[in-house]
Amino acid sequence: MQAELISKDGTQEYFVNMGPQHPSTHGVLRLVLTLDGEIIKRVEPHIGYVHRSIEKMAEFDTYKQIIHLTDRMDYLSAHMNNEAVALLVENALEIEVSDRVKVIRTIMSELTRLASHQLWWGVMGMDMGAITTFLYAFRDREMINDIMEETTGARLTMNYNTPGGVMFDLHPNFQKQVKEFIKIFKTKLPEYDELLSGNIIFTERTKGIGKLSLADAISFGVTGPSGRASGFACDVRKTNPYSAYDRVNFTEILLVEGDAYARYKARIFEMWESISIIDQLIDNIPEGVIMAPMKAIVKLPKGEFYQRVETARGELGVFVVSDGNKTPYRVKFRSPGFSNLSVLDHISRGHKIADLVAIMSTLDLVIPDIDR
Amino acid sequence: MENEKIQQFISNWEPEASSALCAQFLEISVPAAKFRNLAEKLRFDEQMLFDYLFNMTCVDWNDHFITVYHLHSTKHNHSLVLKAVIANHDNPEVDTICDIWKTAELLEREVYDLFGVRFNNHPDLRRLLLADDWVGFPLRKDYKDEVNMVIR
Numbered sequence: 053m054q055a056e057l058i059s060k061d062g063t064q065e066y067f068v069n070m071g072p073q074h075p076s077t078h079g080v081l082r083l084v085l086t087l088d089g090e091i092i093k094r095v096e097p098h099i100g101y102v103h104r105s106i107e108k109m110a111e112f113d114t115y116k117q118i119i120h121l122t123d124r125m126d127y128l129s130a131h132m133n134n135e136a137v138a139l140l141v142e143n144a145l146e147i148e149v150s151d152r153v154k155v156i157r158t159i160m161s162e163l164t165r166l167a168s169h170q171l172w173w174g175v176m177g178m179d180m181g182a183i184t185t186f187l188y189a190f191r192d193r194e195m196i197n198d199i200m201e202e203t204t205g206a207r208l209t210m211n212y213n214t215p216g217g218v219m220f221d222l223h224p225n226f227q228k229q230v231k232e233f234i235k236i237f238k239t240k241l242p243e244y245d246e247l248l249s250g251n252i253i254f255t256e257r258t259k260g261i262g263k264l265s266l267a268d269a270i271s272f273g274v275t276g277p278s279g280r281a282s283g284f285a286c287d288v289r290k291t292n293p294y295s296a297y298d299r300v301n302f303t304e305i306l307l308v309e310g311d312a313y314a315r316y317k318a319r320i321f322e323m324w325e326s327i328s329i330i331d332q333l334i335d336n337i338p339e340g341v342i343m344a345p346m347k348a349i350v351k352l353p354k355g356e357f358y359q360r361v362e363t364a365r366g367e368l369g370v371f372v373v374s375d376g377n378k379t380p381y382r383v384k385f386r387s388p389g390f391s392n393l394s395v396l397d398h399i400s401r402g403h404k405i406a407d408l409v410a411i412m413s414t415l416d417l418v419i420p421d422i423d424r
Numbered sequence: 425m426e427n428e429k430i431q432q433f434i435s436n437w438e439p440e441a442s443s444a445l446c447a448q449f450l451e452i453s454v455p456a457a458k459f460r461n462l463a464e465k466l467r468f469d470e471q472m473l474f475d476y477l478f479n480m481t482c483v484d485w486n487d488h489f490i491t492v493y494h495l496h497s498t499k500h501n502h503s504l505v506l507k508a509v510i511a512n513h514d515n516p517e518v519d520t521i522c523d524i525w526k527t528a529e530l531l532e533r534e535v536y537d538l539f540g541v542r543f544n545n546h547p548d549l550r551r552l553l554l555a556d557d558w559v560g561f562p563l564r565k566d567y568k569d570e571v572n573m574v575i576r
Contacts, residue, residue, distance in 0.1 A: 105562060108562055272527045273478060273525075355447070356451075360478075369494070371481060381483070382563075391527050395526075423553060
C-alpha cells in the first residue's frame with residue numbers, strides 16, 4: 053500500500069485531516085484530504101458529528117411536534133424548514149390557509165433568506181481573510197433578528213409556522229420596522245458588493261476556482277444559489293410556487309460560469325430579489341385570520357407526500373410516508389446541504405488547499421443541515 | 425411527456441413493473457433484481473431523460489424494504505417516483521445507481537448506514553453518519569436501543 057503511493061520522482065501523497073474543528077468548516081465537519089504537495093487529489097467528507105437522528109425522532113412525534121425539530125436542521129433557514137412541514141400537512145389535508153398567512157410566510161421567508169445570506173457573506177469574507185465583512189454583516193443582520201424577535205419571540209429558531217397558519221399575528225411595529233430595515237439595507241447592499249466584488253485579492257481567489265458544469269450540478273443535485281450559478285434552473289419558488297410566490301415578480305438568478313465567484317455573485321443578486329419581493333408585499337398584507345380551523349390531533353391520510361420549499365441553501369424536500377396515524381410512519385428530509393456537500397470532492401480536485409476554503413464557503417454548507 | 429405515456433413505455437420495457445398514478449407523482453414499483461436495468465433506461469432514453477435525482481430514501485415495511493427514488497427530467501419537465509422492492513428482509517440487496525446519478529453515492533451510504541441495505545457495486549460502502557463500530561441499523565422498525573431511545 054505504502055509503496056504504491058510513492059510516485060516515480062520520489063514524492064509521496066499524504067493525508068491531512070481538515071476539521072472537525074476547523075474554523076472554515078463552520079461547524080463540525082471533518083475532511084480527509086489526499087494531497088500531492090499542496091494540490092488536492094481527493095476530499096473525503098466525514099459527517100455525522102451533529103447527527104441527532106431527527107428522522108427517527110420524527111417517527112414518534114406528531115406533525116405539530118416535528119416542526120420544532122426542523123429548525124434545528126438548517127438553523128439559518130429556520131422559517132423555511134418550518135414552512136415545509138406546515139405546507140406538507142396542509143396540502144395532504146387539503147386545507148386552504150388565508151391570504152394573510154401566505155403573505156406573512158413569504159415575507160418572513162425572504163427576511164430569513166436575507167439574514168442567512170448576510171451571515172454567509174460575512175463569514176465568507178472572513179474565510180478569505182477580511183474581518184470587515186463579518187462585522188458589517190452581523191451589524192445589519194441584527195435588525196432582522198430584532199424584527200423576528202418582536203413578532204415571533206425568537207431570534208433564530210422561530211417555530212412561527214404551524215399547520216393551518218402561523219402561531220401569532222404580526223406585531224404592530226412589523227411593517228414600520230421592515231420598511232426601515234429595507235430602506236437602510238438598500239444602501240448597505242451596494243457597499244457589500246463594492247467591498248468584495250472588485251477586490252483583487254478576493255477575485256483572484258474565487259474566479260475560475262471550483263468550476264461546476266451544468267450537467268454535474270444536475271447529476272449531483274446541487275440546488276439553490278450554488279446550482280443556479282451553474283445555470284441549473286432549480287428555484288422551487290419558480291418551478292413549484294408555494295405561499296405567495298405566484299403573485300410577486302422576481303427573477304430567477306441564473307449564471308453560467310459555475311465557479312466560486314459566480315456562486316458569490318448569485319447570492320448577492322438574490323439579496324436584491326428578496327428585497328424586491330418584500331417591497332411588493334409589505335404594503336399589501338391582506339386582512340384575515342392567521343389560523344385555519346384545524347383539529348387538535350392532526351392525522352394525515354394513508355399515503356406518501358412530498359413537499360419542497362426553497363431555503364437559503366436550495367431545495368428542502370420533506371418526504372412523509374403516512375399509515376393514517378397521528379405520527380408519520382417514515383420521514384425523510386432531503387436537505388440541500390447534503391447534496392451540495394456531495395459535490396465538494398468533484399470540484400476541488402486539482403486545486404490548492406487554500407482554494408478548498410473558498411469552495412466551501414461559496415457552497416454555503418450548514419453542518420446540522422447535512423447531519424440532521 | 426404525460427404520465428400515461430410514461431406508464432406505457434415502462435410497461436413495454438419491464439412487464440414486471442407495476443405503476444400507479446398517485447395524487448402527486450406517477451409511482452413505479454419494480455423488483456430489486458430488475459431495478460438497475462429500468463433506472464438506466466429512464467436516465468438515458470431520449471424521451472425520458474430523468475437526469476435529476478432529487479430525493480432518495482428507503483422505507484422499512486417490516487417484512488420487506490422499499491428504496492424510493494424521486495426523479496425529474498430537467499429537459500422534458502416530468503417527474504416520477506421509482507421504487508425498488510427488496511423482498512429479502514434478512515439480507516437486503518439492490519444494485520447501485522451512483523454511476524448514473526452521482527449524488528446517489530452519499531445517499532446510498534446513508535441508507536446503508538441507517539437501514540443496512542447493501543448496494544451492489546457501490547465503490548465505497550461504509551457507514552456515513554454513525555460511528556464505524558455502531559451495532560445495528562437505527563431506522564429499521566425493529567431497532568432497539570434502551571439507552572438512547574425513549575418509546576412513548
